[in-house]
Each structure stands twice: as structure tokens, then as C-alpha cells.
Amino acid sequence: MKAVLLHEHGAIENLKYEDFPTPEPKSNEVLVKIQGVALNHLDLFVRKGLPGLKLEMPHILGSDISGTINELGSAVSELHLTEGQNVVIDPGIYCGTCEFCCQGQHSLCNTYGILGEHKRGGYAEYIAIPAPLVIPIPKSSPISPLHAAAVPLTFMTAYHMLMDRAKIKLGEDVLITGISGGVALAALQIAKTVGARTFVTSSSDEKLKQAKDLGADFLINYNTTPDYHKEVFKMTHKRGVDIVIDSAGQDTWKKSIRSLRKGGRLVTCGATTGPIAETNINLLFWKQFDLLGSTMGTRGDLNAVLELVWKGRLKPVIDRVLPLREAQDAHRLLEKGDHFGKIILQP
Ligand SMILES: [Zn+2]
Incomplete structure (x- = not known):
């Protein structure tokens, strides 16, 4: 062969x-x-x-x-x-x-x-x-x-992050950083199926427009708005989002944590920009954040997400x-x- x-x-x-x-x-x-x-x-x-x-x-x-x-x-x-x-x-x-x-x-x-x-x-x-x-x-x-x-890999990973790790609830606010990769696009669609309001970041207005067509509610260009967490706070009337889905790591870590509401959850499945980042422990305990790691998913996750794909709910x-x-x-x-x-x- x-x-x-x-x-x-x-x-x-x-x-x-x-x-x-x-x-x-x-x-x-x-x-x-x-x-x-x-x-x-x-x-x-x-x-x-x-x-x-x-x-x-x-x-x-x-x-x-x-x-x-x-x-x-x-x-x-x-x-x-x-x-x-x-x-x-x-x-x-x-x-x-x-x-x-x-x-x-x-x-x-x-x-x-x-x-x-x-x-x-x-x-x-x-x-x-x-x-x-x-x-x-x-x-x-x-x-x-x-x-x-x-x-398989991207949808299973996104499903595990949102459903098993973050335990997303109906209508929550979800920030997804770097909306062009497979996991981010899968997470956007899965979040929409449970009625989430979605916030996405990208360096490209063209990609943001494509994300909007897939249902993204709030768009942030991090080239023109590098402090995207401040924009998230404006958009949520100083509340912050319930969940952040991040796979960039080092470059986005602090801003992603600062985008969370009190008691919010950040889920990471990767560190494409580097694995070492600083965490302000005062913020972590005072605002009672959950920082959650996630890798791939279970066979149950894969079966569940495939069912939604076969039904045409995810694509x-x-x-x-x-x-x-x-x-x-x-x-x-x-x-x-x-x-x-x-x-x-x-x-
Ligand atoms: Zn085993």
C-alpha cells in the first residue's frame, strides 16, 4: 500500500x-x-x-x-x-x-x-x-x-470538556478561545445544542464571521482587542462567563482566568503556545474558580457525540x-x- x-x-x-x-x-x-x-x-x-x-x-x-x-x-x-x-x-x-x-x-x-x-x-x-x-x-x-x-478526536474531546469536566448547564455563557481549530469549532456547536451563549476569539475577522454563521453570539478579534477579558466583562455586564474552553495555554491563560465569573470553570485540553503559565492564587481562591484539565474522552463520550452527528445536530x-x-x-x-x-x- x-x-x-x-x-x-x-x-x-x-x-x-x-x-x-x-x-x-x-x-x-x-x-x-x-x-x-x-x-x-x-x-x-x-x-x-x-x-x-x-x-x-x-x-x-x-x-x-x-x-x-x-x-x-x-x-x-x-x-x-x-x-x-x-x-x-x-x-x-x-x-x-x-x-x-x-x-x-x-x-x-x-x-x-x-x-x-x-x-x-x-x-x-x-x-x-x-x-x-x-x-x-x-x-x-x-x-x-x-x-x-x-x-472522532475533536468532537469527543470537546464533548468531554463541556459535558464531563465543566458539567455545562442550560443557557450558560461559554468563552471559546481561538475559534478555527477542530476542538474549538466542535465545542461551539455542542455549547449551542445546550442553549449556551457563546463568546469566541480569533485573530481574523473572516474567521469570526464564519464562527457567527455557526452560531457564535459574541465575537472578539484579539489582534485589535488583545485584552479580550475586558471585552468579555463588558459584554456580560461585569459578570464574566461561566465556562472558558482554552487550548492555547501560556499566551491566553491569565486572560482566560480573568474572563471567568465568580465560581466559573476553565477547561484546558492543550497548550499550543506553551505549557508554563502564571496563576494568581489569590484570585483562584477568592473567586473560587475551578481549573480543569481534560484529555480526549471516554468511549461513552464518543458514542454520544457521534449520535448527534448521525442525527445532523452536529457537523x-x-x-x-x-x-x-x-x-x-x-x-x-x-x-x-x-x-x-x-x-x-x-x-
Ligand atoms: Zn485501562
């Missing part, structure tokens, strides 16, 4: 479109012919190399995969999965037996990993994957199997689809940050 191989960590040019043996499914696995693989910022980090991450080379990136079942392993029941069925793949890899898995907290699993980060992923024509991670796309799905690749925003052999260009686009929504590679 053709695949984009990473023989060593480093620059974009290290992504090589080459031949690689088609994987053979083990008895409990399913061979999926990949229709689409969506990019995440994680792909950039893994390409460059992460501290402590030791991979079998060549590595194959790609966490968000959709495809068609090509072959079932000998022990896979045909009752649930059949050849020719369109599917998406759960990008979380968990043991199912540790203390946290038994509580349904799969992303806290003692051996938790992510497809494309800890194991070979989807920048390829085929992938062999344990059957429990393969989820059928219903025939009634309003989105194509190709576009379904843009759903991935697609920036563009490129052929798999143009993976280098796709990484350039993602690094540059001019995109709005997901970039998908099609084998």
Missing part, C-alpha cells in the same frame, strides 16, 4: 509518500480501507518528536480515521461488523481492565495511548485495528464517510480535502494557521 512514512522525527520534509506493507489483520482485528484521515495539531507535535515518546520507525501519523471494512479477523463477529461497511475509528487506545477503565474513564487508562501518536495511524491506504475500536457509520448519516474522518467543519500524497502541504497549512476547520487527507 501507499503510506506517508516518518522515518525520523523532524521537519515537514521528513514525511515521505512511499510503499509500505499492507497490514494483515490479527484474529481480533479489522482491516479498514481508509477513506479519509483528518489532521490534528497532535500530528505536528508527533512529527517533530515529543519528550519520552519512543516510536517504532517508520511511524505513520494520523488519529482521525474513516474508511470501509475490507476484511474481518477470524474471531470478529459478523453480527456487529460486516465487510463493505463504512466506519470511523475510536482514536483512544485503552486496556479496558485497569482501575480507571473499569470506572469508564478511558482517557485516564494506565496505558492510555492515541492512534497515530503511540501506534501507527491513518496516513495510509489501510489500517488493521482491534474490532472494538471500529464504529459503524449508519446508512442514514447526513455526512459522507470521507468527512466523517473529521469527527464537522471542513477546510479542505487533499490527496494523501500532499501530506507535506497539509502540514504546512496547519502550521500556518490560516485554515478554518479540518484538513482531511484522502488516500
Whole structure:
């Protein structure tokens, strides 16, 4: 098969479109012919190399995969999965037996990993994957199997942040920083389904306009209004928002905390601008903020959010689809940050 191989960590040019043996499914696995693989910022980090991450080379990136079942392993029941069925793949890899898995907290699993980060992923024509991670796309799905690749990781992550960690309530005020990435756009849509009033930030008026079309209520351009927390306070009549969804980290941390109402919750799922930030502890205890970490989600989260996608209540925003052999260009686009929504590679 053709695949984009990473023989060593480093620059974009290290992504090589080459031949690689088609994987053979083990008895409990399913061979999926990949229709689409969506990019995440994680792909950039893994390409460059992460501290402590030791991979079998060549590595194959790609966490968000959709495809068609090509072959079932000998022990896979045909009752649930059949050849020719369109599917998406759960990008979380968990043991199912540790203390946290038994509580349904799969992303806290003692051996938790992510497809494309800890194991070979989807920048390829085929992938062999344990059957429990393969989820059928219903025939009634309003989105194509190709576009379904843009759903699992980002929507599961956003759902976990809002529903499990922040425990969002009807009609709350939610600030989402950097409204162009997949998680932010998923969070915007999920927040709207529970009647939230949404506040979004971006460096681009064009992106803010696109966010408005998706239901964003208040728009803040942080280039022209760098102290966006002051704007949030004006917009909320000095109250602040109930919830902040932030994945930028270092650059936004203080302002995001200052955007919260008393007793508000900040949820972070990433630190794309850097991991070390200052927290004013006086503010933290006096205003009784909750600072919440969140990673990926549970299988229950993924199933719940997929149901909403299959019903047409949530829809991935697609920036563009490129052929798999143009993976280098796709990484350039993602690094540059001019995109709005997901970039998908099609084998
Ligand atoms: Zn586990």
C-alpha cells in the first residue's frame, strides 16, 4: 500500500509518500480501507518528536480515521461488523481492565495511548485495528464517510470538556478561545445544542464571521482587542462567563482566568503556545474558580457525540480535502494557521 512514512522525527520534509506493507489483520482485528484521515495539531507535535515518546520507525501519523471494512479477523463477529461497511475509528487506545477503565474513564487508562501518536495511524491506504475500536457509520448519516474522518478526536474531546469536566448547564455563557481549530469549532456547536451563549476569539475577522454563521453570539478579534477579558466583562455586564474552553495555554491563560465569573470553570485540553503559565492564587481562591484539565474522552463520550452527528445536530467543519500524497502541504497549512476547520487527507 501507499503510506506517508516518518522515518525520523523532524521537519515537514521528513514525511515521505512511499510503499509500505499492507497490514494483515490479527484474529481480533479489522482491516479498514481508509477513506479519509483528518489532521490534528497532535500530528505536528508527533512529527517533530515529543519528550519520552519512543516510536517504532517508520511511524505513520494520523488519529482521525474513516474508511470501509475490507476484511474481518477470524474471531470478529459478523453480527456487529460486516465487510463493505463504512466506519470511523475510536482514536483512544485503552486496556479496558485497569482501575480507571473499569470506572469508564478511558482517557485516564494506565496505558492510555492515541492512534497515530503511540501506534501507527491513518496516513495510509489501510489500517488493521482491534474490532472494538471500529464504529459503524449508519446508512442514514447526513455526512459522507470521507468527512466523517473529521469527527472522532475533536468532537469527543470537546464533548468531554463541556459535558464531563465543566458539567455545562442550560443557557450558560461559554468563552471559546481561538475559534478555527477542530476542538474549538466542535465545542461551539455542542455549547449551542445546550442553549449556551457563546463568546469566541480569533485573530481574523473572516474567521469570526464564519464562527457567527455557526452560531457564535459574541465575537472578539484579539489582534485589535488583545485584552479580550475586558471585552468579555463588558459584554456580560461585569459578570464574566461561566465556562472558558482554552487550548492555547501560556499566551491566553491569565486572560482566560480573568474572563471567568465568580465560581466559573476553565477547561484546558492543550497548550499550543506553551505549557508554563502564571496563576494568581489569590484570585483562584477568592473567586473560587475551578481549573480543569481534560484529555480526549471516554468511549461513552464518543458514542454520544457521534449520535448527534448521525442525527445532523452536529457537523464537522471542513477546510479542505487533499490527496494523501500532499501530506507535506497539509502540514504546512496547519502550521500556518490560516485554515478554518479540518484538513482531511484522502488516500
Ligand atoms: Zn485501562
